[in-house]
Amino acid sequence: MMFFNFKITKLRCAYKYAGFLFVSILTFLNTYSQVEPTKAMDRLNGLSQRKLLRSQSLLKNIKFRNIGPSVMSGRVVDVDVNPNDPTEFYVAYATGGLWHTTNNGQSFVPVFDHEAVIGIGDIAVNWHDGEIWVGTGEANSSRSSYSGIGVYKSIDTGRTWQYLGLPESQHIGKIILDPLDKNIAWVAVIGHLYSANKERGVYKTTDGGRTWKQTLYVDDNTGAIDMDINPKNPDELFACMWYRERRAWNFVESGNTSAIYKSVDGGDTWKKITGNNTGFPQDDGTGRIGIAMYAANPQIIYATLDNQNHRPDTATKKRDTSKYVLSDFKNITKEKFLSLNDKKLDTFFIENDFDKKYNDSTVKEMVRTGKIKPTTIYDYLNDANTEMFNTPVIGCEVYRSDDSGLSWKKVNANGLDLYNTYGYYFGKISVSPVNENKIIINGFNLMESNDGGRSFTAVDKFNTHPDWHGTWINPLRDSNWVAGNDGGCNITYDNGKHWFKANTPSVAQFYAIAVDNAKPYNVYGGIQDNGVWYGSSKLNDKEVREDDEESEPDNEWKNLGGGDGMQVQVDTRDNKTVYFGSQFGEYERKAIGGHISKRIHPLPDIEAEKLRYNWQTPILLSSFNQDILYMGSDIFYRSMNKGDKIAPLSKDLSKGTKTGDVPYGTIVTINESPLKFGLIYIGTDDGNIQVTKDGGYTWTLVSSKLPKNLYVSRVVASAFKEGRVYATLNGYRDDNFTPWLYVSEDYGQTWSRLGNNLPSGPLNVIREDPKFENILYVGSDNGLYASFDKGKTFMAFGNDLPPVPVHDIAVQKAANDIVIGTHGRSIYIASLNEVQKIYKDAVK
Known part of the structure; x- marks a missing residue:
């Protein structure tokens, strides 16, 4: 489709703002070296650029509706x-x-x-x-x-x-x-x-x-x-x-x-x-x-x-000695381990979700023969959560x-x-x-x-x-x-x-969101330090609430779990089975309205290398069969039965960890092609993008020519072409604010840079429009942007959205809605009908 019409050409010309060329050259140079912190002048130029994009955007009048929550x-x-x-x-x-x-x-x-x-x-x-x-x-x-x-x-x-x-x-x-x-x-x-x-x-x-x-x-x-x-x-x-x-x-x-x-x-x-x-x-x-x-x-x-x-060591504190606790294994000697009480040791394994093959006799034999160290139990369970609270x-x-x-x-x-x-x-x-x-x-x-x-x-x-x-x-x-x-x-x-x-403002900090297929559909999300919640997409809808002016605007938001809320997946076959969790990979499955819950937190064999889970560990239900759950630590896991059993299908897909007190070298994004079962991409926090075409058994690194060592905030397989895949790279953890956006048309073998007119601000997410392949949406640390030319140029969304970090975007196809998960202003929803109409008018 040709885009050289008057409206689009005029829009592109406006984007050639002073300072853009310098930013583009700097970005090109950074592509092939370790990134450096962005200079203040470049950030200020980028903010001026964003102001221009907002003022000249075709989408500046798109109306968004904030549905909360504000309850937390x-x-x-x-x-x-x-x-x-x-x-x-x-x-x-x-x-x-x-x-x-x-x-x-x-x-x-x-x-x-x-x-x-x-x-x-x-x-x-x-x-x-x-x-x-x-x-x-x-x-x-x-x-x-x-x-x-x-x-x-x-x-x-x-x-x-x-x-x-x-x-x-x-x-x-x-x-x-x-x-x-x-x-x-x-x-x-x-x-x-x-x-x-x-x-x-x-x-x-x-x-x-x-x-x-x-x-x-x-x-x-x-x-x-x-x-x-x-x-x-x-x-x-x-x-x-x-x-x-x-x-x-x-x-x-x-x-x-x-x-x-x-x-x-x-x-x-x-x-x-x-x-x-x-x-x-x-x-x-x-x-x-x-x-x-x-x-x-x-x-x-x-x-x-x-x-x-x-x-100082305060071992004199009294505690329940009828069972073992993790600290008992911290500095234990071989002789001491072999003398542990068998019944108490078995109870410890059961309470800490060890595989059934580990019991008092099998583990003691492993220690006796030197297959594992006597302190292995402590090392095995001493994860990031434990270190955070118990150091x-x-x-x-x-x-x-x-x-x-x-x-x-x-x-x-x-x-x-x-x-x-x-x-x-x-x-x-x-x-x-x-x-x-x-x-x-x-x-x-x-x-x-x-x-x-x-x-x-x-x-x-x-x-x-x-x-x-x-x-x-x-x-x-x-x-x-x-x-x-x-x-x-x-x-x-x-x-x-x-x-x-005094909590009336909607200022929740969402990390990730999801939608189901109920009518009206529900929105789910994990919130920084405020757990996981869900609520109706019709909350705060004036048309729905016009006869109920006394009701609270978000009193229908309901809590699913605590901690720092992370990713959510919903089985849309029943719109009730939900997978959700908190920091460092602590997930569970449960049915809304029910009490039965299944913990999902894969652990390796105790003699294997310790897993690394990111603060925001990714999970994904396969769109081809929602009994299939994917999950990532530093390796890729798959369950064929809703998480009841989950197995590793890869080795370490990152570049390996670095010495420090924060889990690093972890998978942070997983996406499966909606066009081909088993075509899956993962991205890591240290810059790797890997692809598998056989459901996870074999993997190919496809990011060697992209900027090095950046957090891969999203890899998204296209719904319009099997070989097409988008990637956003995020320099937040390097104080670098370059908006890195790439597309590949050949499963990641080669990449092309997109969005050269995007203003300074790390990118968190990209989504395709459900109807038009030329329309793309990206969420930045300073707002929401859309492209009408498959990512070549972008425009800012309207005046209803403040410059808040957009961490996630969901598209509800049946309602033709875009749902925005912000890290600071809760959830916004807008209809895509008007966006698509403006697009069709612009390309006539």
Whole structure:
């Protein structure tokens, strides 16, 4: 079909925007070498490009409908409350934008949806004149902490915004406004997440953000994560510096450059006040630090420390000795293993889902003959989940200074089981403005102390969500708090005895979605730290609900499972049998409405090499026979009977693991051709794409000429031509924002680059239109795009969608709907009828 008509040609000409050629050349050079972090100027050019694509798009008026959910909300990173009227406040979400309420959280209005990025690290509000400062890019350093491009300011309560720069900051921990001079502000920049950069530390402006000066710098891996200011003397500030290195295969959460710094000249110069003989630790285990000053007496300062050093052996703890636990096998000798109680050993194997061939006699014989080591059982079961929760780090500690930081004393008398190994995800501390001994620390639980930190009590309740990231304490009534966590925003008026939710925004962070064939069809999805849910596609449909205006907008969303929700597959023969799971490959099958559940988590023989499961392990039901389930660790698995039995069909399909504490060298995407049974593609997190034409028995590597070592976010076989396959490569874990999209017409033997006009932003997903092979849809970290010419050029979707990461796209063929799974704004649905009509008009 010819595309050289006036409309398409005019559209393409508009895409040749200044800077595109440079980006294309840079991309070509990167294709054949290890990728480098994207420069700030290239990102800014890409954001300008996206703005152009939106303004000139043929699809800018396509209407989307958000169906929620909001019942479990999303990750809150900061709240800022009007101290004179606490019913007015702002809530900042990690990837859900900035929301404003004037009725104590009964309803919210988004005020940051039309800027270049939507992810936020911190906000600061001058409540005297309504001025708002937003630091973009979450500072919590998680697997899905999206980067920003610096600082924004609004002088009209969020109606319009001014960009203030600091584009290389990427992740911002704190913004402080001078209480006496509105032109002075300080920003704590944590810096790039997956690469070193020199633009870390503390920045100061004296002209309202027009210019900035970096006043505190330590090194390229040590950034500023938190700050506080003396409200009685704004020249006195404290800054917390944090050493951390994150790579796709390893996370170093601490280092000996982590420390607290003090300034007495308004942040122009700084002096380190921890370490040495100050009482505050400084060594390789010094992790993230949070700080809070007691406003009534600024000589008193509290700080939290994520201490990554290991606890001393506490084997004296009493436990149930009637059964064995995993730690019993950690350092066991051969003699000790052979003397284990047979009955207790058998019980351990059964409770941990070992194959029936492993029992006390067979395993002891393997140890006796040296076929396996006596510690093999521990190594076999000690997976990523176990290491995440059971590594014996010291974790959260609380320190106090009574002399403005000259000396420190640890005040918590007992260990605080608040962080496990992931203290990098938390760290904020709050002090009552009127009671020096009342402090709140944020972690998995929200904990309060009324004795200066010596003892703490968890104050979250059944109706709150764990994983807390910040608490505002009312200066006029310190029993009133507004706090944020991974499940949204909560408010209490009695020191946490009772809470209510302020969760009306739809800000869930979906990883993956699926649809069934029910009428109306249902949407399923896994959500970051909020489990797996499903709900009707007609939720929030005004036509359906016009006679029921009193009903809640998403009260029909139902939970399937917990943890960090991952992928979902639905057997559309009954629309009830669902496969779903959580992090690191923990899946199960169950029937909706039933109680029978089958755990699906393949394990190899105990003498074989340990499997590696990605955080988001892929699963897939075959469209040819939905009794067949595919699953990937570092090897490819297939079940012919709904997961009751599942067998490996390959060797390691990745490049092999790297030394680190994050599973790496794993399969992350699986797709089977809808035209040929057994034609299956997989992609790995280290850049491999492999294809099998015989259902998984033999595999061929087809990615050797593609960019190296990138996360293969999708491989999708075409429904229009058997040999055609699309691939998206994602450089997020290299701080590279190039949109890599490829197509092959010969089963992956050769590839062609597509989407050269796509703006800067890693790609997560590609889907074909169900009716027209020339229409493609891609989901980027900054939105949704469509092509009318088989991927040569793209246009942005309409004004209904904020610049939120699109992690997944599903197409419901019978309804002719496109369903968008976003990582920060829940689920959107639009009809494809109008898209297809516009396409047909454009190519006439």
